[in-house]
Structures are given as structure tokens and as C-alpha cells.
Amino acid sequence: MSRSVRRRTLLAGAALGWAALASGREPGREPGLEPGREAAQHSAGHAFGPVPRDGQHVLMMRHADAPGVGDPPGFRLGDCSTQRNLGAAGREQARAVGRWLRAHGLMQARVWASPWCRCMETAQLLGYGAVQTDDSLASFFGESQQAAARTVALQGLIARLLVQPGAPLPLLVTHQVNLSAYAGGFAASAELLLVRVDSAGRPLNVQRHAPPPTS
Numbered sequence: 001m002s003r004s005v006r007r008r009t010l011l012a013g014a015a016l017g018w019a020a021l022a023s024g025r026e027p028g029r030e031p032g033l034e035p036g037r038e039a040a041q042h043s044a045g046h047a048f049g050p051v052p053r054d055g056q057h058v059l060m061m062r063h064a065d066a067p068g069v070g071d072p073p074g075f076r077l078g079d080c081s082t083q084r085n086l087g088a089a090g091r092e093q094a095r096a097v098g099r100w101l102r103a104h105g106l107m108q109a110r111v112w113a114s115p116w117c118r119c120m121e122t123a124q125l126l127g128y129g130a131v132q133t134d135d136s137l138a139s140f141f142g143e144s145q146q147a148a149a150r151t152v153a154l155q156g157l158i159a160r161l162l163v164q165p166g167a168p169l170p171l172l173v174t175h176q177v178n179l180s181a182y183a184g185g186f187a188a189s190a191e192l193l194l195v196r197v198d199s200a201g202r203p204l205n206v207q208r209h210a211p212p213p214t215s
Contacts (some may be wrong), residue, residue: 018059031079035091037157044194044196051106052169053166053167053168054193055163055167056197057162057169057194057196057197058158058162058169058170058171058172058185058195059171059172059192059194059195059200060179060186060193060195061097061171061172061173061190062176062189063121063173063175063190064090064091064097064118064122064189064211065087065089065093065189066084066086066087066092066118067084069084070084070142071084071127072140072190073201077115083117083128085117085118085119085121089195089205089214090122090189091121093189094190095125095126095127096211096214097190097211097212098126098128099212100129100183102127106169106171108128108169109126109170109171110168110169111126111128111130111131111132111136111173112132112157112161112171113132113133113137113172113173114137114173114178115133115137116175118203119137119174119175120133120173122190135153136150137154137172138155138178139177139178140174141175141177144177147177150181151178151181154174154178155182155200155201155202157201158170158172159197159201162197162201168188179193182203183195183203187208188210188211190211191210191211192208192209192211194207
């Protein structure tokens with residue numbers, strides 16, 4: 001499926017916003033999920049209902065557009081000049097996501113990011129204040145043997161963040177490989193995933209939202 005067709009498909013589900021997840025709707029089972037686990041919802045929309053603050057949801061995001069693939073040989077986490085970073089379009093994309101989220105009711109968020117510069121900059125440009133980093137969100141691109149351990153660590157982070165119902169929604173900015181390992185599917189740059197999780201931080205439902213227009 002082409003990117004343009006996929007984007008139109010994502011935008012077509014405007015009536016299926018956050019309220020559908022918060023209502024506890026029961027979707028059918030999707031192949032690949034553990035027996036007894038609910039299926040991920042792969043439609044998305046730009047009409048959000050009430051922001052869930054029930055201690056059962058987390059909002060995840062792939063970093064905004066960063067031209068290229070992977071990182072240059074010999075890159076260093078402490079030196080952004082050695083990494084693949086956001087371009088001008090990616091910076092505007094991240095700002096647009098922040099504006100759109102606030103316009104749809106997400107006025108506060110607890111923001112966490114991968115220590116990669118493109119994720120930290122994306123998180124900062126969302127405009128929710130301080131950003132914390134966690135290694136469970138770090139990329140394992142080219143090191144697929146780390147996928148299982150990194151995903152377990154991510155589940156642990158999410159479980160810790162969701163122990164306080166009523167607190168601002170956690171918003172985690174990470175990489176495509178991390179999102180695919182955790183929630184399945186492919187996440188485009190700046191794509192949002194609203195995930196309902198169990199008490200161990202494992203995904204039950206995934207509602208995907210395409211990034212909003214930048215203008």
C-alpha cells in the first residue's frame with residue numbers, strides 16, 4: 001500500500017477517536033496476539049473524545065521526520081552532530097502534533113523520550129515542558145537481538161507510569177522499531193498510538209492516529 005493511500009486510510013476513521021477506547025469496546029482478536037489478549041485497532045482519526053486518565057492508557061509517538069535511515073557509523077548518543085536528526089519539516093511536524101493534541105484536549109502530559117536526539121527534540125517541540133529520557137525507549141535498529149529485552153523494559157516503564165490514575169497521560173516518544181516490537185505494525189514519522197494496557201504494561205488495544213497537517 002502506498003504512503004498516500006495508507007494516510008487516507010488512517011484519516012478515514014475520524015469517528016473512532018479516544019472515546020472509543022475509553023468506552024471499553026471489545027474488538028475481535030487479531031492474529032499474532034497472545035491467546036486471551038484483545039486485538040489492536042488499526043484505524044485512526046482526528047476526532048478525540050475525553051482524554052483518558054484512568055491509569056490504563058499511554059500515548060506513544062514515533063519521532064518526527066528525520067531524513068535518512070538509521071544513524072551514521074560511529075555515532076554517539078551524547079553528540080547530536082553525529083546522529084540522524086530532525087529536518088526543518090520534522091521540527092514543524094512535531095510542533096503541529098503538539099498544537100493538535102492541545103486543540104483536542106490534551107493540555108498536560110508527562111513526556112518521556114528515547115535518549116536519541118531526534119526523539120528528545122521531537123518531545124521538546126511538542127510543548128509540554130520538561131522531557132525525561134529512559135533507555136527502554138532507546139533504538140535497537142540493526143540490533144534485533146535486543147528487541148525482546150527492550151520491549152520487556154518498556155512494558156516495565158509503562159507499568160510504573162500508570163500507577164497513579166488521574167495523573168496526566170504519559171506521552172512516550174520513541175523509534176519505529178520499538179513501536180513495532182511493542183504494538184505491532186509500522187509507525188510513520190510522528191504517528192501517534194493511543195494504547196490501552198494491562199497492569200504489567202502490555203498492550204491490549206492500539207488506536208493509531210496519523211500525524212496532523214503542518215499547515
